[in-house]
Amino acid sequence: MTTLTAEHLVKNYHLRRGLRGGTLRAVDDVSFTLEPGRTVALVGQSGSGKSTIAKLLLQLERPTAGRILVDGKPVQRRGGGLRRYRRTVQMVFQDPFASLNPYHTVEHHLERPIRLHHPKLASDEVHRRVLHLLERVRLTPAENVAARRPHQLSGGQRQRVAIARALAPGPGVLIADEPVSMLDVSIRLGVLNLLATLQREEDLGLLYITHDLATARHFADEILVMYRGRIVERGDADEVILRPQHEYTKTLAAAAPNPERRLSELRGG
Amino acid sequence: MALTTQAAGPVGLPAGSAPQPTRRRRLGLPPMTAKLATGLIISGAIVLFGLLGPFVVQDPARVDDIGLTGPSGAHLMGTTQTGQDVLAQLAYATRGSLTIGAIVGVLTLLLSGFFGVVGAYAGGWVDEFFSLCTNIMLVIPGLPLVIVISSYVPDKSLWLVALVLSLTGWAGSARVLRGYTLSLRNRDYVLASRVAGEKRWRILAVEILPNLIPLLASQVVFAVIFAILGEAGLAYLGLGASGSISWGTMLYYAQNGLALRLGAWWWFVPPGLLLALFGAALSLINFSIDEIINPKLRNQTRSARRGWVMSRKQLETAKEATL
Ligand SMILES: Nc1ncnc2c1ncn2[C@@H]1O[C@H](COP(=O)(O)OP(=O)(O)OP(=O)(O)O)[C@@H](O)[C@H]1O
Ligand SMILES: [Mg+2]
Numbered sequence: 001m002t003t004l005t006a007e008h009l010v011k012n013y014h015l016r017r018g019l020r021g022g023t024l025r026a027v028d029d030v031s032f033t034l035e036p037g038r039t040v041a042l043v044g045q046s047g048s049g050k051s052t053i054a055k056l057l058l059q060l061e062r063p064t065a066g067r068i069l070v071d072g073k074p075v076q077r078r079g080g081g082l083r084r085y086r087r088t089v090q091m092v093f094q095d096p097f098a099s100l101n102p103y104h105t106v107e108h109h110l111e112r113p114i115r116l117h118h119p120k121l122a123s124d125e126v127h128r129r130v131l132h133l134l135e136r137v138r139l140t141p142a143e144n145v146a147a148r149r150p151h152q153l154s155g156g157q158r159q160r161v162a163i164a165r166a167l168a169p170g171p172g173v174l175i176a177d178e179p180v181s182m183l184d185v186s187i188r189l190g191v192l193n194l195l196a197t198l199q200r201e202e203d204l205g206l207l208y209i210t211h212d213l214a215t216a217r218h219f220a221d222e223i224l225v226m227y228r229g230r231i232v233e234r235g236d237a238d239e240v241i242l243r244p245q246h247e248y249t250k251t252l253a254a255a256a257p258n259p260e261r262r263l264s265e266l267r268g269g
Numbered sequence: 270m271a272l273t274t275q276a277a278g279p280v281g282l283p284a285g286s287a288p289q290p291t292r293r294r295r296l297g298l299p300p301m302t303a304k305l306a307t308g309l310i311i312s313g314a315i316v317l318f319g320l321l322g323p324f325v326v327q328d329p330a331r332v333d334d335i336g337l338t339g340p341s342g343a344h345l346m347g348t349t350q351t352g353q354d355v356l357a358q359l360a361y362a363t364r365g366s367l368t369i370g371a372i373v374g375v376l377t378l379l380l381s382g383f384f385g386v387v388g389a390y391a392g393g394w395v396d397e398f399f400s401l402c403t404n405i406m407l408v409i410p411g412l413p414l415v416i417v418i419s420s421y422v423p424d425k426s427l428w429l430v431a432l433v434l435s436l437t438g439w440a441g442s443a444r445v446l447r448g449y450t451l452s453l454r455n456r457d458y459v460l461a462s463r464v465a466g467e468k469r470w471r472i473l474a475v476e477i478l479p480n481l482i483p484l485l486a487s488q489v490v491f492a493v494i495f496a497i498l499g500e501a502g503l504a505y506l507g508l509g510a511s512g513s514i515s516w517g518t519m520l521y522y523a524q525n526g527l528a529l530r531l532g533a534w535w536w537f538v539p540p541g542l543l544l545a546l547f548g549a550a551l552s553l554i555n556f557s558i559d560e561i562i563n564p565k566l567r568n569q570t571r572s573a574r575r576g577w578v579m580s581r582k583q584l585e586t587a588k589e590a591t592l
Contacts, residue, residue: 058464086466099457103479113465165461 002071002088002172004034004057004205009066011052026052028229029066034173034205039196041208041216041237043252044226050209051094053226054177057207058091087117090171092195094178096158100150106161107146110134113168133164137194156187160194167198173205181211192219213252217241225249308553315547319367322360329357329514340535347535350526358519359539365515366497366544369431373496374489376435377442381488384439385446386481390454390473400447406440415499419508427510430503434496442488449484453477487558494551501544516540 011027026049034040042050055061057068059077068075075085093099100109110130114121121129134142137160150158159179166174176195180188196219199206210216216223216237223240225233225248233246244250333352340347346355388399418433419425453459454477462472497516503509504517505524523529523537 060460060463083466086464091461091464093457093461095457099461101458101462101476101480104476112462112467116466162461165465169465 001036001203002205003036004089004173005031005069005072006033006053006057007031007067007069009053009056009068010064011049011056011061012064025229027056027063030226030229030231031066032224032231032234034207036172036205037200037203038222039199039206039208039220041210041220041223042226043210043213043216043223045211045252048226049229050226051177054091054175054207054209057175058089059085083117087169088171089173089175090166090169092159092162092166092174092176092179095182096155096162097150097182099162100158102150105147105149106134106153109161109165110146110168113165117169129168133168134161136167136198137161137164139164155183156191159183159191163191163195163198167202171204173207174199175207175209177209178211179208180215188215195219213241225252302557304553305557308550308557311546311550312554315363315543315550316367318360319363323364326357326360327354329353329361346539347533349522349536350528355536355539358514359543362514362516362519362540363543365427365510365513366500366517366547368427369434369500369515370493370497372428372431373435373438374493376431377439377492377496378485378489380435380439381442381446382485385443386450386473386478389447389450390477392454396447399443403440403443403447406437407444409437412437412499412502415503416506416508419503425510427513430500430510431496434499435492438492438495438499442492445488446481446484449481450477453480483558487555490551490555490558494548494555497544498548516544 009027009030010025013024013026015022015024028049030049030053032040042053044050052061056063059075059082062077070085070088076082100106107127107130110133111126114126114129118126130146131142134140134145139145139157139160145153145157145161150161153161159182163179174195179195180191183191192215195206195208198204208216208220217240220237223233223235223237224231225240225246227246227248233240233244233249240249241253244253331353333348335348335352336350338344338348338352344354344356346359348354349358384399384403388396388403414437415433419430422429459472459476462476467476500509500515501517501520504515505521507521509515509518509521517540519540520537523533523540526533526536528534528536
């Protein structure tokens with residue numbers, strides 16, 4: 001049970017252009033809350049700062065201003081506090097071909113987080129947990145998959161391994177940065193459904209970052225629309241999609257593939 | 270905007286296709302090709318000769334008054350102008366050249382690994398400082414510096430020559446390693462292990478270094494070739510290590526003793542041939558390693574291409590099917 005809160009997050013990047021330096025405000029005054037059992041979708045065009053928010057929440061980058069709270073307390077950035085934070089907040093990366101180390105087996109990828117966060121476990125117990133995780137993401141036979149290396153798996157299978165790795169420490173909050181955008185269309189829904197099932201089982205707070213309004217509406221309770229580093233619209237999923245207020249959301253919703261409207265247009269024309 | 274929800278059913282893997290990664294693959298070794306095998310056999314034989322040869326041959330320094338004589342029963346590879354046994358000299362020279370190669374290989378690995386990999390991984394001012402050092406060493410012309418240092422120090426040991434050669438040779442490798450490490454350290458799997466809570470040094474040792482092994486290996490092999498050829502060049506110019514003998518010093522003495530003019534091929538051909546063979550063998554090994562780093566270099570072998578050809582029977586059935 002973890003509640004993660006972002007308060008007025010700002011992130012500036014310093015750009016070097018020749019001798020003059022410039023600043024780029026990638027994230028501008030962003031606040032939201034991730035609660036157990038709820039899915040928040042973060043949508044926005046490329047370069048709007050979605051991944052930067054993920055990096056801030058995972059403490060891979062330091063915010064220029066603003067703070068991140070876990071259960072109401074500011075996060076700690078080093079030592080035991082950081083280790084506890086790593087156990088609570090986990091991430092599924094966008095590209096399953098890049099997020100698994102080609103040199104190591106699936107077992108290594110799942111075993112490391114278990115050992116890091118439960119150092120007292122015996123080796124056979126760790127192995128049992130690895131197999132259990134693989135079964136939970138529906139990769140069977142688990143023994144067989146555990147011995148493989150990433151290049152021997154398909155994209156969808158790799159992304160399931162990445163999801164299993166994120167679940168390994170037993171987190172309360174999961175951040176999924178475009179988890180299916182690199183996958184074939186035919187298997188996207190399977191992976192998203194798996195994420196939704198696991199979220200329900202574990203009562204996870206889920207931040208679902210995506211370009212895709214349709215899946216955002218289907219899977220999320222709340223939608224945040226980002227435009228140039230700012231959150232320009234937020235609210236209940238159906239509300240945002242059906243009655244968009246901001247100009248940008250309107251174009252986005254109009255551009256989303258909508259078979260029913262397309263059909264009626266064809267009939268009318 | 271209706272979405273149907275599929276049941277998140279199990280994704281079964283085809284049973285029975287249990288991938289048993291071979292030991293070679295798991296250890297990251299290159300696949301055994303004809304190129305690699307040839308390189309390994311030739312360089313292995315030369316290394317064995319350098320290791321064991323000195324124990325079985327005669328004393329290379331013993332002077333005899335028989336002078337320059339061709340191969341015979343007493344001296345399998347003949348003698349030099351001063352009646353020294355060429356085979357014995359060759360064995361010690363091989364050991365000397367290989368020692369230089371080994372020392373320079375290890376020193377280059379350490380120096381370029383430290384300045385290239387650690388610098389790039391640490392980032393920030395450490396990286397700035399390390400690449401400044403690398404760039405300075407890179408623009409200092411190597412061979413002239415070696416000649417200057419060598420001619421300044423009158424009494425040079427094998428170690429000094431090796432040290433000078435590695436000091437002038439590591440910078441290129443360090444640059445190559447730095448570039449690759451910079452690309453590795455921002456890979457998602459490195460970020461993922463940070464998110465998992467791995468320690469920084471462990472990420473470098475366990476997640477990044479294994480992926481650098483092929484590149485490190487090829488850099489070391491290259492450094493060894495460079496060192497052995499460089500030392501031979503120095504020795505041939507009379508700037509080699511004093512008190513020890515290498516392929517280069519043998520060639521130097523053969524040249525001084527007018528071996529070429531006197532037609533004493535048994536004196537200069539063996540060291541020259543070993544030098545060329547060892548360089549070629551290491552290059553072959555290096556090509557095989559390069560093919561792992563850069564799969565684009567992997568060309569089809571002729572036998573693989575032959576597999577594409579249809580047999581006559583297949584052709585006939587194909588023709589029937591189209592008619
Ligand atoms: N390390 C960095 N240094 C400088 N600028 C950066 C850095 N990381 C991101 N940016 C800039 O910040 C902005 C937001 O990038 P971000 O990756 O968050 O976008 P995004 O919304 O995730 O886009 P996409 O949908 O393409 O993944 C971009 O303009 C990008 O160029
Ligand atoms: Mg992104």
